[in-house]
Amino acid sequence: MSCASAFTNVRVNSVEDNAVTVFTYPNGAIGVSETAFVACNNPFELEIVGDKGTILAGGVFDRLCYNIGDGWIYPNLPAALPAPIQMWMDALTKGGDIPYTIDDAVSLSRMMELAYSHKI
Structure with a gap:
């Protein structure tokens, strides 16, 4: 990468x-x-676009939709997890687990380090 x-x-x-x-x-x-x-007024968005389809998550309507060639599909999904910072605070104050691990933190840190070392 x-x-x-x-x-x-x-x-x-x-x-x-x-x-x-x-x-x-x-x-x-x-x-x-x-x-x-x-x-x-710019909400969180995730867009994944490839040669076989598109997935859009978040955005203005805070929904997930995808199109793999048969039109847009809006699946019914379970409630979203709280924001990672909220899960971390809840784990600290109320106990319990969070779905993120030290490996996730290391991966994110590597990406951030790479980004900061390649400023244009």
């Missing part, structure tokens, strides 16, 4: 508040990660 990243300071000079990283993978896939604390 390789990447290129851009970070800007829109509101405060001491910290970036607008960032994008483009990840490229050996199989030709491209992943784009965007974070903007300066964007308003």
